[in-house]
Amino acid sequence: MARSRADIRRRAARAYELGRAAAALRQAAPFALLLVGVPLVTGSGSGAIGAALAAAAAVTMWLGGVVGRAARVGLLAGLAPLLAPIAVGGIGHRCSGCGPAAAMPLCIAMCVGAGAVAGALLGLLAARESRRLTFAAIALGFAGTAGALGCVFAGASGLFGMAIGLTLGGLAPLAAAAARGR
Amino acid sequence: MDLRRDEVNALLARLADGDRAAITPAFEMLWPVVRRFCRRALASDADGDDAAQEALVKLFGRMASFDPARDGLAWALAIASWECRTVRRRAGRRREAVLDETALVSDGDGETQLAARELAAAARAALAELDPRDAATVLAALSDDPAARPPGVAPATFRKRLERALGRLRGILRSHGAF
Numbered sequence A: 001m002a003r004s005r006a007d008i009r010r011r012a013a014r015a016y017e018l019g020r021a022a023a024a025l026r027q028a029a030p031f032a033l034l035l036v037g038v039p040l041v042t043g044s045g046s047g048a049i050g051a052a053l054a055a056a057a058a059v060t061m062w063l064g065g066v067v068g069r070a071a072r073v074g075l076l077a078g079l080a081p082l083l084a085p086i087a088v089g090g091i092g093h094r095c096s097g098c099g100p101a102a103a104m105p106l107c108i109a110m111c112v113g114a115g116a117v118a119g120a121l122l123g124l125l126a127a128r129e130s131r132r133l134t135f136a137a138i139a140l141g142f143a144g145t146a147g148a149l150g151c152v153f154a155g156a157s158g159l160f161g162m163a164i165g166l167t168l169g170g171l172a173p174l175a176a177a178a179a180r181g182r
Numbered sequence B: 001m002d003l004r005r006d007e008v009n010a011l012l013a014r015l016a017d018g019d020r021a022a023i024t025p026a027f028e029m030l031w032p033v034v035r036r037f038c039r040r041a042l043a044s045d046a047d048g049d050d051a052a053q054e055a056l057v058k059l060f061g062r063m064a065s066f067d068p069a070r071d072g073l074a075w076a077l078a079i080a081s082w083e084c085r086t087v088r089r090r091a092g093r094r095r096e097a098v099l100d101e102t103a104l105v106s107d108g109d110g111e112t113q114l115a116a117r118e119l120a121a122a123a124r125a126a127l128a129e130l131d132p133r134d135a136a137t138v139l140a141a142l143s144d145d146p147a148a149r150p151p152g153v154a155p156a157t158f159r160k161r162l163e164r165a166l167g168r169l170r171g172i173l174r175s176h177g178a179f
Helices: A005-042 A047-063 A065-082 A084-090 A106-126 A132-179 B002-016 B020-042 B045-061 B072-105 B110-129 B132-142 B155-175
Strands: none
Touching: A005 A047, A005 A065, A005 A084, A005 A132, A005 B020, A005 B045, A047 A065, A047 A132, A065 A084, A065 A106, A065 A132, A084 A106, A084 A132, A106 A132, B002 B020, B002 B072, B020 B045, B020 B072, B045 B072, B072 B132, B110 B132, B110 B155, B132 B155
16 A cells, blocks of 8 residues: 555545535535525525525635635624524514514614624624735625525615614724724 | 644644645645654554555544644644554454464364364464564464565564564463463
8 A cells, every 4th residue: 555655645635625625514504504494484585595605605614714714704693684583583573564664663673783793793703813804805795695684574674774784883893903903 | 843843733723724735734744753653653664654644634634623722743643543543453353364264274073163263262362462563473474475474574584573473472372371
């Protein structure tokens, strides 16, 4: 079984890629379940977008580096607005007819709040990165898309509210980090 | 050595993060260390090289789960140590197969066959206690295959090694009451 050093290195490199691919699939699998499952459960019917997002996340996690970290954090942060419709359903609120004209647009408030939580998480973690703008942009993309799959139930107002929350929540920690000169 | 440890840790952390540019330097840094470790652990250059290859392939395969807070060199040697154990076990199974074959080829009635099997079992137990190099020498002498003999060892040297190994084997068998 004598192999040259170069052969062994090639085998090791192949094992490395396979190992990373397996790890990426393992990490992306729970997100895939939620990204496909939540839209189906809430009836927004955008499971295909969720599946595409999960596939994109698996690819970025396999690539690794700032891109992989940002995708993971983005999806994690995006869980807040993604699960917002299930949360409001859990307290017995029905979102049909819940819009700006309603007396208490709870769904929109939930989307703004969940977006702000997601944004704050992204901003805090992006502030620790050396390539924070790249990280923030990629994470924002993943969090925004995942969140939109949840907040789409509240219509355009819900999506707009989530985007506002995400941007403001994310900007605060990034601005604080910039002010500290980091 | 501390500096080397830091370098290994830094390279493994880069690999765990997905930096492919660290594959070659990490391999070049780990290969001699892991190979030396396996050769010593198995007391055989050929088995050591096989174990080191498998260990490095497994190590790179598990790189995505490497925790940069851990000591990278210790992690690499733990995987190598596990691989050496696997190679040793495999060699043990090969040894058993050779002894079983030896027991089965002896012609004779049922009683003779049983005695041969009991002898093979006693020899297996004694070989397990023997130093791996001595065990390999005894098995090479038992085998009909000339390739089983260690390469590059002169016949006279091999005979001397075999004599010493058989002496130790006899000592072990005596302590078990076999003689």
